[in-house]
Amino acid sequence: MIKHYFKTTFRYLKAYKIFSTINLVGLSIAFCVVYYALLFVHFELSYDKFNTNADRIYRLSTDVKTPTGITYETSAGAVADAIQSTYPEVENTTRIFLDYYIVQKGQDAYGEETLAYADPSVFSVFSFPLISGNAATVFNDPYAMVLSETAAKKYFGTTDCLYKTLTLDGKITATITGVMKDIPQNSHFRTDIFLSMSSLIKQGTNWMTNWSRFGFSTYILLKENTTEVNFVKKLAGFAKEHPLKNNLQYSLVAEPLNSLYLHGNARGNKAGSTAVGNYKNIYIFSIVAIFVLFIACFNFINLTTALSLKRAKEIGVRKVTGATRKQLTYQFLTDALTVSLLAFILAVMLCAALQPLVNNITGKVISTGIIDNIKLIGLFLLLAVITGLLSGLYPALVLAGFEPVNNLKGKFTTNGKGLILRKGLVITQFTISIVLIIATIIVYSQLNFMQNENLGFKKEHNLVIDFHYDERIGEHAESVLAELSNIPGIHSASISSSTPGRSNTKYSTTIEGVNKEPQEFQTDAYFVDYNFLKQYGLEIIAGRGFSKNFATDLRESMVINESAVKRLGFKNAEDAIGKPFSQRGSNGFIIGVLKDFHFHSLHETIMPLTMQVSPGFYTFLTLGVTTDSLAATVNNLQKKWSAIAPGLPLIYTFSDDTFDAQYKTDNRFGELFICFAIVSVFISCLGLFGLTSFTTVQRTKEIGIRKVLGATVASIVTLLTKEFIVLVLIALVIATPVATVIMKYWLNDFVYHIPIKVEYFLTAGFLAMLIALITLSIQSIKAA
8 A cells, every 4th residue: 555655655755757857856955954053053052062061161251340340261370279269069160361472393383373371180070082192291381382283283293292492483492392273263262373471480470470461261060069150259359359450340250161152252363363253143153044944845835835726636536535534634644745855865965065055155164964863854754754745744634535427527626725824825925035135235235334333433445464473573663663654555553562453451541531520431452553543544533633843741651542532531532631540650741632442342332441552562564555556565464574574474364354354153154044044935936936837727718708709918918917916015015023132132132234225125015026926927937
């Protein structure tokens, strides 16, 4: 009997090739979308879970109690030992301190922006297995270094490199004492090079025992069976026992390791940008993937029930010859299940073919191959079976319920409920598709807004060099800038501690505010030269900028932004001029106020910012370049750089690329979203095409009569398409408020975002109507 069911199924698929193909293509694409959406969501949710003790690891962040409520993702160096000795619930602690070095081997040199100092316990707290070396002794000595497999092969061509040496910044010799496996990509923290924490002591710093030097990522491993809630309560009293300098109020926040990746803001580092995840994107992708699958299932239900008229006589014959309703139901379920399983096979092949493309779009290796995801494939096989059974259940029950006598006489017509269902499914399909079209338009409008909005500074044509505090540059900045400015194609130059779009230092700053009361608050801080404001086109709205004509402008003068003025309580920027300030032991007076500019992404509010001329902090050169003969300019720059600082690599980026890199996650979200939208619309159009084809065949006699009576092609096309156009219009009406709610939710992630305009909905409606008309007209014109 089963053999007979499948034999009949394949005969049915062959007889109705167009409709079978539409169902197969729609379902296989939908399965592929759901597969990769689930892989992406699983990857995003898997961050840091490779650590054996992930559920017991916490990062300690510092919440400084200032009026601005600053929270550092780091803590003071002394916190780790104090925590370990204070709380018996803590099994272990470890600290990681990110730094940047020029790492050299012979003539080869690389800028390593994520090199990290670490305690020996880093290999006990985290699951970073060593390939060679002893975890208990690798960090016994200063400048002991552990490389990842990738770094070992980059510098030595092999992982067999124990006790070989590398040079840091041309003056420090580090010895390789271990090689570890590459830290997985789904880790919130990644590095290819660890240096022993004792190396910091060797450099003469006391940061590890300092209570005011933030910058250490401090992690704790709680003992088993420790209740997080109880530990957090006890941790609340830590700050009272260990006050910070100047009695600055603070508290420690224990952040679960598994949640670190999906919280926080993208922030540029010295060589580029780091990105974080986004819970909203995960929710949205999950929902969209389910919607795409629904659209494909609706296609199946719609086309199968629409074909009922064509199969009416077949069903009548079967019933007359003794087939029971149960047997017919089984037969139609077999049809549906077979289509679903064939679609599953096609989807597996499609997923394998698209793997490199998907990894490229997401910017992550979310899939290394179908075989590596065999469990997920098994889950998808089950999903295919369930999809086939559920999609085929309603058509099976409808078809099996036909009356044999009417079927054989050809008097069967679709009932009202069947028509209402098909119309309802078409409306639902296009509602989902139009929501995705509207969402795609808004997403790309927001991305365009972020990348083209006036940020308040000159973003283009600035080449930025990271010289990593090299004394040959920093101590001779004026002469170096003059030499580089003489290179053809370079028209200006400045030096600073940071540039827009990158991370920068924060300091507790005291400035006399309104009512002459000194106010202490946290500020972002830039240390710049006299040309920086002009270099980046920053606008002074009160007072003046820095000038060599005033001796006090060196270290004793400060420029602040509008946000700092507002924080001080002044109504006018001019009121802040001349007010005394104190920052990191430096005192002086406010000489100017900058118009607010976005020195971080549009996800974030513009915070109070201070600028001072203070040479000891410089690490970036910014060169104004012309676009003509840029390659020649860079080539000449390389030659000059080699003469100025032999052995120091020329590591440069462009300021616009650096700033825009903060939107890496957003851009990839946009790319994925448009892919989902295209797939959704395509599958909906497949269904619409199928239904139009069916309607055309069903009304062949009517069309023939109308043509004999003089009907034009246009009138026949209108006859065949107007019903579906009405359904698309209804879908547009429903989709508009749904898309508005969803996209307001997404846009709330941006402090600065576009308004949702009527034109977005009009554009989406026009596109939906155009696509629907083209799809409908293909078959309608042919019939006319």
